[in-house]
Amino acid sequence: MSTTHRITQFFEDSIAAKRDTLTRTLPQISAAGTMLAHQLAAGRKILSCGNGGSSGDAQHFSSELINRFERERRALPAVALTTESSTLTAIANDYSYERLFSRQVEALGQPGDVLLAISTSGNSPNVVAAIDSAHAASMRVLALTGRDGGAMATRLGAEDMELRAASDVTARIQEVHLLFIHCLCDTIDEALFGTP
Numbered sequence: 509m510s511t512t513h514r515i516t517q518f519f520e521d522s523i524a525a526k527r528d529t530l531t532r533t534l535p536q537i538s539a540a541g542t543m544l545a546h547q548l549a550a551g552r553k554i555l556s557c558g559n560g561g562s563s564g565d566a567q568h569f570s571s572e573l574i575n576r577f578e579r580e581r582r583a584l585p586a587v588a589l590t591t592e593s594s595t596l597t598a599i600a601n602d603y604s605y606e607r608l609f610s611r612q613v614e615a616l617g618q619p620g621d622v623l624l625a626i627s628t629s630g631n632s633p634n635v636v637a638a639i640d641s642a643h644a645a646s647m648r649v650l651a652l653t654g655r656d657g658g659a660m661a662t663r664l665g666a667e668d669m670e671l672r673a674a675s676d677v678t679a680r681i682q683e684v685h686l687l688f689i690h691c692l693c694d695t696i697d698e699a700l701f702g703t704p
């Protein structure tokens with residue numbers, strides 16, 4: 509298959525994944541953004557985590573809360589658990605890579621905070637462990653997944669939410685996750701600060 513044909517296929521597959529996800533999850537996306545806004549309005553913060561491309565998504569989300577999304581408004585509290593290299597290397601070295609995020613949740617998570625847990629497979633052990641630690645800290649969880657939701661989907665409680673991208677391809681799932689993140693940021697701003 510030629511390069512231009514492959515690129516065309518990537519674009520078409522990404523469009524289809526987004527369209528299918530919208531059809532399946534529109535109410536859930538709105539409800540998830542509203543839940544985040546409610547917790548932020550109550551003075552709580554959002555911790556985010558993920559591996560590889562999802563680590564970037566975790567940081568993308570926290571930067572758009574602390575800095576801003578598309579409008580001028582006050583800074584909102586969010587922490588990506590993927591950036592502090594001394595902490596990350598110490599936990600992986602002294603404990604295990606599986607505890608990379610859960611150890612930080614144990615240190616930083618407070619009742620009512622939200623963990624944004626991002627995994628295209630839903631099976632990354634360190635993200636699954638972070639969900640368990642978030643529950644132990646009386647936090648709520650918003651999971652961004654793909655495929656069949658993996659182990660993460662089975663760990664969520666009644667207070668938690670899942671946004672699942674309608675694809676089995678990691679790269680396409682990530683492209684949907686970024687759209688989730690921007691929709692969540694917009695819903696948060698609308699809920700907290702009204703329509704500009």
Ligand SMILES: O=C(CO)[C@@H](O)[C@H](O)[C@H](O)[C@H](O)COP(=O)(O)O
Pocket residue numbers: 559560561562626627628629630631632635678679682
């Ligand atoms: O970005 C990509 C693929 O597009 C990769 O770096 C990908 O993030 C890594 O393979 C991750 O380890 C996948 O983990 P997960 O999404 O299944 O939790």
Ligand SMILES: [Zn+2]
Pocket residue numbers: 561679682
């Ligand atoms: Zn990627």
